[in-house]
Amino acid sequence: MGRVSEKVILVTGGARGMGAAHARLLVAEGAKVVITDILDNEGATFAAELGPSAMYVHQDVAQPEEWCQAIAAVESKFGALHGLVNNAGIASMAPIELFPLEQWEKTLAVNLTGVFLGMQTALPAMRRAGGGSIVNISSVEGLRGSAGLHAYVASKFGVRGITKSAALEAAASGVRINSIHPGFINTRMTENIDLSSFPIPLGRPAEPQEVSQAVLFLLSDESSYFTGSEIVVDGGLTIGVPQKCQAVENIF
Ligand code: NAP
Secondary structure: OOOOOOOEEEEEOOOOHHHHHHHHHHHHOOOEEEEEEOOHHHHHHHHHHHOOOEEEEEOOOOOHHHHHHHHHHHHHHHOOOOEEEEOOOOOOOOOHHHOOHHHHHHHHHHHHHHHHHHHHHHHHHHHHOOOEEEEEEOOHHHOOOOOOOHHHHHHHHHHHHHHHHHHHHHHHHOEEEEEEEEOOEOOHHHOOOOHHHOOOOOOOOEOHHHHHHHHHHHHOHHHOOOOOOEEEEOOOOOOOOOOOOOOOOOOO
8 A cells, every 4th residue: 555545646847857756756655646737748758657547637837727627637537636736836037126027927827826726726626525635835935035036935935825824724624735845956947056055954955756755745644634834845954054063162
């Protein structure tokens, strides 16, 4: 028996990066997984590689009607929806005075409105299934400021907040909603970022699979008393600057 056997789970932005790692682990732990993305070739190829427990569906998370189509496809293929990973996301960087409005609006549409639409559309399906678990992927940038990442920071703080407001409403129908806050993870999103400016106490970035362990936990019944909570997976990045300590008497 896997840790999510018999659960049907939708993972957005699952064609590559962290979403693909989540989908792979969930299938290995017994789930039926529907991967959605806008990268159709990569998504379909990846779902075929995972076998009959996986299916690919095209979905732009910023489009309400594509959410309806995706949830309908899940219920039609696998009969129910028990889990949702709101993973799809984009990022761009510019000084605030130069930040293009179009980029601001697009980032909020994908990263925040996409999560809002996902919860709005998935909740009725999860109620039909008798309960479920929604995992919203925020970021350490949903916990702190980060120069240049204005739209991304706004969207990820928003995801953190709406996770809690939605969790309050969903609890009565047996649906738990939590957020995950990854730090520096090795995916295409971070391949052009200078790692040396990140003082990570554990001394390295993470591989996507290390975040998948938290996703799996929140989707499994092992997390039955978690809702509205935040799991930070950042190698200690947000707890402070790593440094050696010397013994000094009477410093105050
Ligand atoms: P990634 O490798 O770029 O994967 C994201 C996937 O989402 C891509 O396949 C992307 O397609 C897809 N996508 C983009 N816009 C979409 C849309 N409108 N509808 C559906 N799918 C869409 O990124 P990642 O690093 O795995 O990030 C996954 C999540 O973790 C994101 O929410 C990200 O903000 C968050 N996160 C990442 C890090 C990190 O260090 N990597 C840290 C904290 C949080 P395209 O390639 O065409 O855009």
